[in-house]
Amino acid sequence: MNRRRSALLAAIALVAAATGTATAVTAGDAGTAAVPCSVDYKLQNQWSTGFTAAVTVTNHGPAKTGWTVKWSYAGNQKVTQGWNAGITQNGATVTAASEAYNGSLATGASVGFGFNASHSGPNALPTAFTLNGVTCDVDDGGGDPGGPTDPPGQGSRVDNPYAGAKVYVxxxxxxxxxxxxxxxxxxxxPTGVWLDRTAAINGVNGGMGLRDHLDEALRQKGSGELVVQLVIYNLPGRDCAALASNGELGPTEIDTYKTRYIDPIKTILADSKYAGLRIVTTVEIDSLPNLVTNTxxxxxxxxxxxxxxxxxxxxKGVGYALNKLGDVPNVYNYVDAGHHGWIGWDDNFGPSADVFEQAATAEGATVADVHGFIANTANYSALKEEHFRIGDTVAGRSxxxxxxxxxxxxTDELTFAQAFRDKLVSVGFDSRIGMLIDTSRNGWGGAGRPAGPGAGTDVDSYVNxxxxxxxxxxGNWCNQSGAGLGERxxxxxxxGIDAYVWMKPPGESDGSSKEIPNNEGKGFxxxxxxxxxxxxxxxxxxxxxxxxxxxxxxxxSxxxxxxxxxxxxxx
Incomplete structure (x- = not known):
């Protein structure tokens, strides 16, 4: 089983009940389809003493205002932590009940939840599920083109996509x-390719489109491995706190984002022609942390x-992107995680991790669709502060x-990224997620670079x-004076760090110094x-x-x- 790749379970045949049917239809379900519900149970990760699973339930019967899913284990599995449902266990029987925010389940709609569990010995799969007391069919998860595992040589995921690979120039x-x-x-x-509007998919003003870049990547790849870095960046109401990077879509245009932006990108990435590339997607810079810090x-x-x-x-947009792009076996999704000077404070650190988990389990996505996170994208925070540490004290002051x-x-991006990785694991992400750090503009060299600590007379002199x-x-983020290229x-x-990357191409502006009329949706x-x-x-x-x-x-320039x-x- 590939790391962080959901292993889809084959359809489990339900044993016919005494009535001779494989599903039960209660009086309340009279007149509904023969299969009132279906369940897709996926192992996201498994190790010697435990596992992570995701369950998606689809309601084919009448709409419901609350739902309860039940199943039983044949072994000694014990649920230890769940999300998107209230999960309890009595002996071998597990009950997952809807939360206040996801109890509504329309006809044809699906809802997902996940959990961690312990086990020893064989991890036997559940053989039957019920939704509100009605027996469900077991879905084969056929929407995932990878099948039970990714086909050999066809984009099978590796632990770190950057290891042993060139990166696209x-x-x-x-x-x-x-x-x-x-x-x-x-x-x-190597730098990132920014798909910052719908037109970028086919190429802007005669420039290269996504297929052009992927074709060129195949040429650069040769017989070895090659990573292509794409920035997925076109959410509705994008970057609500930074006008310079606003986008083309208004706050309510979520359907346009899905059908005209994410779906075409997924179609291109899923082309078997590109199955030999390792495609890293940096998913939606900046927007999610704004929900914590600027509201x-x-x-x-x-x-x-x-x-x-x-x-x-x-x-919804991030969840949809993770779900659709995560279906492509050779795509590695990395979600933007802000930077230490934004979410490093106590009030922001934990709540941001919670929002990322919420997005990673929205719109059909699961945490298995996230290979890792990226810190400091297009920002300037130093990789390592060499002359002071967070535990230092000066004249009795921290x-x-x-x-x-x-x-x-x-104090810097490396310590933040490593600590935030641990926090993300604690809220439900895979224990082997990797972090990327954008070092394209955080070198801070030149004549202004200090050679040692500041004066020890007071804490401000010491730090500054x-x-x-x-x-x-x-908090300064735009075209910073004095900045320099960072680690290559x-x-x-x-x-815990998969790579240092130059996701922001050095030399591309963060925003205009004065208002410039444009048709790109970018403000001043x-x-x-x-x-x-x-x-x-x-x-x-x-x-x-x-x-x-x-x-x-x-x-x-x-x-x-x-x-x-x-x-x-x-x-």
């Missing part, structure tokens, strides 16, 4: 980099984020009390004098204006942005030169 970015003075030094580095009356809340939390379309750290639990990250405030892309650089955010005095999200500090920047995603000048390790 985007020729469009490479040409722009090579055209810059000195750019040839990094023009062959509900917080000082940083925005009306747009409150709308997206209320309508649920971020959660580093956490400094204005820069501001009671955060983490020694910190690698030289931003005015950790590499596989398995640290415990004052955080990209170098004259801006700030807001609650950056402590009312100057924005730190470079001047004369173009729209987000457009080439910004001055930024590219800045990143090369301040690269660490140096070019």
């Amino acid at each position: 985007n020729p469009e970015w490479s040409r722009k980099a090579a055209a810059e003075p000195g750019g040839g030094r990094i023009a062959r580095q 509900g009356g917080r000082p940083t809340a925005t009306p747009q984020c409150d709308v997206m939390k209320a309508n649920g379309n971020y959660v 580093v956490r009390e400094s204005k820069w750290v501001d009671w955060n639990r983490y 004098g020694g910190r690698i990250d030289r931003r005015v405030h950790i 892309p590499q596989a398995a650089p640290a415990a 955010d004052r955080m990209c204006d170098p004259t801006y005095e700030g807001n609650p999200r950056n402590g009312h500090n100057k924005s730190g942005a470079l001047p004369d920047a173009p729209l987000s995603g457009h080439w910004f 001055a930024q590219f030169q800045e990143l090369m000048k301040n690269a660490h390790p140096a070019l």
Whole structure:
């Protein structure tokens, strides 16, 4: 069984009851279809003492306002933790009851829930399920093209897709980099391909579309293994707290997102022609953490984020993307996990993990559709703060009390990513998920890089004098002055980290310095204006942005030169 790949169970024939039928139809179900319900029971992961399972129930009978699913084990399986249902066990019999938020089950609708369980010896599969007392058929899960396991040589998932593989070099970015003075030094580095609007699937203004990139990836692959990095980035009401990266779809256009964006991408990725590629998808940058940090009356809340939390379309969109793309055997889904300067605080850390689990089990997705998470995408947080640690004290005061750290639990992206990985496992994700860290712009080298700790006279001098990250405030995110290229892309650089990646192509703008009319759905955010005095999200500090920047995603030569000048390790 492949790691993190749901092993679909073959259809289990139900033993005919004394009435001679394989399903029971109660008086309340008179006139409904012969099969009133069906159940798809999937093992997501299994080890010597336990397993993780996902159950999807489809109602073929009358609509229900509450549901209860029951089954029995033949062995000593014991459920230890569940989600999306209230799960209890009495002896061998397990009962899963609907929660307040998912009790409505229309005719033809499905609902999913999952659980962890312990066992010893054989893990015998359940042979019968009931929905509200009515016996269900057992679904063979035929919607998954991989079958019981991924076909050998046809995209079978590996533990770390980056291990032993080259990574795709985007020729469009490479040409722009090579055209810059000195750019040839990094023009062959692999970067992400951003599908930031529907038109990007077929190519914008004569540029390469998704199939073009995949065809070029096959050419680059040769006889070895190759990873292609795609950024899935087009949610309805996208980036509700950052106008520069708003998208083409309005807050309610979830159906358009599904049918005109995700479905066509899935169709292309599922083409058997590309089965030999390892396709890494970075799923929906930034939006999910906004549901935690920028809603509900917080000082940083925005009306747009409150709308997206209320309508649920971020959660639904991410769940749908994970479900559909996770069906493709050679796709590795990594969900965006913000960065330490955003969700590293106690109030944000656990709630963010909970929202990610909610999204990963929405719209038919399961946690098995998530191969890992990515931190610091398109951001500037230092990989490692070398001159101070979160446990340091100065003159009796903790580093956490400094204005820069501001009671955060983490000082840099590596410690955050490793800790957040553990938290994600604790809320139900696979214990072997891997993390990616975007190091494309967090090097902070050059003349401003400190050589050692700051003065030990007080905690602020100590931190500010020694910190690698030289931003005015950790909340500054747009085209940062003084930033540099970070660690070069590499596989398995640290415990729990699948790779350092350059998911954000260096030289592509974060947003325009002034309002620029456009047909790309991109707004103007004052955080990209170098004259801006700030807001609650950056402590009312100057924005730190470079001047004369173009729209987000457009080439910004001055930024590219800045990143090369301040690269660490140096070019």
